Amino acid sequence: MENEVVVSIRDLRKSYGAKVAVxxxxxxxxxxxxxxxxxxxxxGKTTTVECAAGLREPDGGTVRVLGLDPxxxxxxxxxxxxxxxxxxxxxxxxVREAMRIFASAYPRHTDPGAxxxxxxxxxxxxxxFAALSGGQRxxxxxxxxxxxxxxxxxxxxxxxxxxxxxxRDTWSLVRALRTRGVSVLLVTHAMDEAERLCDRLVVITGxxxxxxxxxxxxxxxxxxxxSAYLALTEEAA
Amino acid sequence: MRPLFALTRVEVALFLREPxxxxxxxxxxxxxxxxxxxxxxQPREFFGGAGVVDVVVxxxxxxxxxxxxxxxxxxxxxxxxxKGILRRMRVSPLRPWQILGSHALTNLLMSVLxxxxxxxxxxxxxxxxxxxxxxxxxxxxxxxxxxxxxxGFLLGAMLPTVRMTQAVSSALYFxxxxxxxxxxxxxxLPEFAQRLSDVLPVTYAVNAIRxxxxxxxxxxxxxxxxxxxxxxxxxxxxxxxxxxxx
Numbered sequence: 001m002e003n004e005v006v007v008s009i010r011d012l013r014k015s016y017g018a019k020v021a022v023x024x025x026x027x028x029x030x031x032x033x034x035x036x037x038x039x040x041x042x043x044g045k046t047t048t049v050e051c052a053a054g055l056r057e058p059d060g061g062t063v064r065v066l067g068l069d070p071x072x073x074x075x076x077x078x079x080x081x082x083x084x085x086x087x088x089x090x091x092x093x094x095v096r097e098a099m100r101i102f103a104s105a106y107p108r109h110t111d112p113g114a115x116x117x118x119x120x121x122x123x124x125x126x127x128x129f130a131a132l133s134g135g136q137r138x139x140x141x142x143x144x145x146x147x148x149x150x151x152x153x154x155x156x157x158x159x160x161x162x163x164x165x166x167x168r169d170t171w172s173l174v175r176a177l178r179t180r181g182v183s184v185l186l187v188t189h190a191m192d193e194a195e196r197l198c199d200r201l202v203v204i205t206g207x208x209x210x211x212x213x214x215x216x217x218x219x220x221x222x223x224x225x226x227s228a229y230l231a232l233t234e235e236a237a
Numbered sequence: 238m239r240p241l242f243a244l245t246r247v248e249v250a251l252f253l254r255e256p257x258x259x260x261x262x263x264x265x266x267x268x269x270x271x272x273x274x275x276x277x278x279q280p281r282e283f284f285g286g287a288g289v290v291d292v293v294v295x296x297x298x299x300x301x302x303x304x305x306x307x308x309x310x311x312x313x314x315x316x317x318x319x320k321g322i323l324r325r326m327r328v329s330p331l332r333p334w335q336i337l338g339s340h341a342l343t344n345l346l347m348s349v350l351x352x353x354x355x356x357x358x359x360x361x362x363x364x365x366x367x368x369x370x371x372x373x374x375x376x377x378x379x380x381x382x383x384x385x386x387x388x389g390f391l392l393g394a395m396l397p398t399v400r401m402t403q404a405v406s407s408a409l410y411f412x413x414x415x416x417x418x419x420x421x422x423x424x425x426l427p428e429f430a431q432r433l434s435d436v437l438p439v440t441y442a443v444n445a446i447r448x449x450x451x452x453x454x455x456x457x458x459x460x461x462x463x464x465x466x467x468x469x470x471x472x473x474x475x476x477x478x479x480x481x482x483x
Contacts, residue, residue: 053328055480074330082328088320092254097247104243105330141325148330 013060023207036201044207081145085156091130135166244339266297274363300419301351310389315402369453380463381442387470394474418443
């Protein structure tokens with residue numbers, strides 16, 4: 001089971017009108033690993049994970065999540081938790097109400113109270129969404145993504161807009177997910193984040209995979225991950 | 238069904254936390270009833286033998302459902318789409334019919350609540366007549382509710398942004414409440430406004446409720462218009478509906 005592939009993307013293509021967002025991306029996420037998708041803004045990262053989450057239908061190529069097609073097989077949604085970039089909830093919705101709604105969608109779900117406590121939101125169960133801090137919102141979205149006890153979690157730009165302390169806290173939460181045996185597909189444009197969290201990653205530029213491997217492999221001969229990443233992205237630009 | 242009820246329960250709570258929604262949907266009709274109903278409900282020649290309270294209550298019932306159905310439904314869907322709330326729900330195992338159904342059900346429940354308040358208060362304090370046919374009144378109310386919800390769904394589905402949705406739904410909503418007979422009895426409107434109102438589906442709702450309530454008569458044309466609008470509106474909305482803005 002060690003090398004079982006939970007997310008398989010083969011030669012994925014997706015355009016919006018004349019604009020090509022993803023131009024032949026392939027990647028495999030193995031069970032239990034944190035897999036990073038790193039790249040500058042507009043590189044096609046979000047489109048790639050949106051296809052994996054079943055939000056978009058690919059123009060070409062195949063996407064399989066736990067062996068299923070996420071667009072045509074809604075059963076995938078019971079086994080995959082998704083945290084979306086720029087996600088919000090209605091301003092006046094309380095934390096416990098959000099948990100109740102999303103919990104109701106699963107035949108069996110994790111205890112919402114325990115999940116909130118685990119993610120440091122026990123005090124906030126009666127707080128309206130609008131009154132939560134940025135870090136609390138992110139933790140709520142992670143808790144919502146975990147309600148169905150998923151095998152795979154997709155995290156898109158998890159720490160964008162968070163202050164440094166909240167970022168570090170969030171990183172330890174991602175590591176906690178990995179410890180639980182959850183496979184994580186992590187999208188980020190921050191090199192330090194990818195280097196600290198990911199077992200393996202791909203760097204995407206212009207809708208294509210520019211490099212793939214472990215953080216150490218990608219760093220290679222460069223002094224740091226940062227210079228390796230900049231070399232890759234400048235090459236593409 | 239459980240997700241539908243869980244969603245609806247939370248959406249009802251959200252509705253009741255919105256002061257403007259509560260004021261305009263539930264409180265305003267009662268206030269207007271106090272203003273217009275205090276001279277009693279004796280039969281008037283001007284209203285074809287009906288009393289003022291009977292006439293205004295029939296209109297206010299339509300006002301309530303138009304406010305929550307057209308405005309409430311359209312703006313909530315547009316707002317949820319714009320903010321990405323629909324998108325977030327879409328990646329969960331919540332099914333589309335549960336998400337959309339909860340909004341229809343919430344606005345329907347608020348219409349029922351507003352209607353019940355209105356009828357109870359008007360009967361207890363303003364001498365509202367008993368309906369000539371309760372089944373017919375309920376049938377017409379149900380058809381009218383389907384019609385306004387379908388219009389709200391259609392506006393919430395067709396228009397690309399929240400601003401555009403607000404503009405276009407207001408352009409439908411204000412004539413619908415002002416010249417259909419919902420807020421002001423049809424008889425008291427100028428001739429051209431009455432003519433104009435014939436193109437508005439809610440005008441048929443007001444007329445059909447008055448006919449069923451006062452005379453126990455089913456207005457067949459109105460029923461066809463209301464149900465036809467409901468079916469066509471829902472069908473077009475389902476085709477046009479998008480889960481995200483862009």
